[in-house]
Amino acid sequence: MVLSETDNRVIAAIQGGLPLTSRPWAEIGERLGMSEDAVLARVRALQAGGYIKRMGIVVRHHELGYTANAMVVWDVPDDRVDAVGDALGRQRCVTLCYRRPRRPGWPYNLFSMIHGKDRERVLDYIDQMVEELDLQGIPREVLFSGRRFKQRGARYR
Amino acid sequence: MDAIDREIINRLQGGFPLCERPYREVAGGLGLDEEALIRRIDRMLEDGRLSRFGPMYHAERLGGALSLCAMAVPEARFDEVVAQVNAFPEVAHNYARDHWLNMWFVLATETPERIGEVLKAIESATGLPVYDMPKQEEFYVGLRFEV
Structure with a gap:
């Protein structure tokens, strides 16, 4: 998988953290002018392709x-x-x-x-x-x- | 910290479902409602127990590079060198450790070539050699840090 311009925009939009709202992908989509489904599809592909190792929390030990x-x-x-x-x-x-x-x-x-x-x-x-x-x-x-x-x-x- | 916060931490280190209402799904498994889960994550980010909530990227696959670096810093110059090293935005973590190599930091750069450039710049800013120890192989570990 080669990263597209859209992938790069999604990567940048979520690197600071996921929105703490009921439908976080819809909110990201709103910021990027994309649909919720489209954002989710890109994030799933990024994870499947190993660009995202995992999604979740990082603790401060x-x-x-x-x-x-x-x-x-x-x-x-x-x-x-x-x-x-x-x-x-x-x-x-x-x-x-x-x-x-x-x-x-x-x-x-x-x-x-x-x-x-x-x-x-x-x-x-x-x-x-x-x-x-x-x-x-x-x-x-x-x-x-x-x-x-x-x-x-x-x-x- | 109560049992629910602990449970949230243990659960969310392992992953986050990629679906439309992920908080609702996770909350259901914890016997919470969606709003309560969101509130608790927010509070733990706020008070610093969590540093981030989001994606962990594979630096190398995104074209970037990481390296673990160490320096032997004379005690009298320690604070000065900390400031010189941390002034580089590519320095992601920096810890003192009890050893003759007493300063350990991680470089994270947008390109592999940039690692060498930053190393040279740190050496010339501090006048001290930097030991560069990039990862050659990563062994699988359970991802969770149980609390």
């Missing part, structure tokens, strides 16, 4: 009491990184899991995010995970976040 946020990084042998990444992703406490390149002085190639109400609990989750998945031999570091300086969504179009 910190404001919900999840103040301990750890980035756990692992130095996994390249031939095991897919298996370990899949296994970490299946853990309930892991909210993101990515493979990234190593850098000079930075040997870690697998990054997982874990959120918890306090640091002790997060460290417990990590211990349990290491035990359960048999990851004792894989070097890791836990980077807790300190101050948050900026949080905004990316802008497109």
Whole structure:
């Protein structure tokens, strides 16, 4: 699917958020001079095409009491990184899991995010995970976040 | 936060139905009426428990690019460097972390080429090297953050 001008207008119209009204797509349609059905059809196509990963809410972990946020990084042998990444992703406490390149002085190639109400609990989750998945031999570091300086969504179009 | 707000958060992270009256449909599943659901979402956006309610776009598929970047910032210069880095509109998140690489931020740009340009500009503004660690593979995780 190649994005049309109409797709781009829909993408721009909803990126700030959906209208909190009974018929949100009708309202978007009104702004764009499109029918409700036409807007819905474009949004469905954008989602089916993977341009929209999902529709829904984004929480602010910190404001919900999840103040301990750890980035756990692992130095996994390249031939095991897919298996370990899949296994970490299946853990309930892991909210993101990515493979990234190593850098000079930075040997870690697998990054997982874990959120918890306090640091002790997060460290417990990590211990349990290491035990359960048999990851004792894989070097890791836990980077807790300190101050948050900026949080905004990316802008497109 | 009451049980209903929790339920709304858990439910709406997983997705939102694409139909004419989506709030009514979600509300029905929660035993609420449409207006009450809308009011509660509005309040949670208002008080900051929710940062957004809408689409999560696939940056790369829309032609954009993302990268996770880290810097080792001397403690004495920390606030100054935070201001220099955050001045770039392409910086989406920025956190301090307990590590020799003590500043971590995400770059989100409209084109892949722009990542390299912004990295260079940040390095020259701060006089510090930036470690650039773009995603090579994303592993599936359950999308929900349960509260």
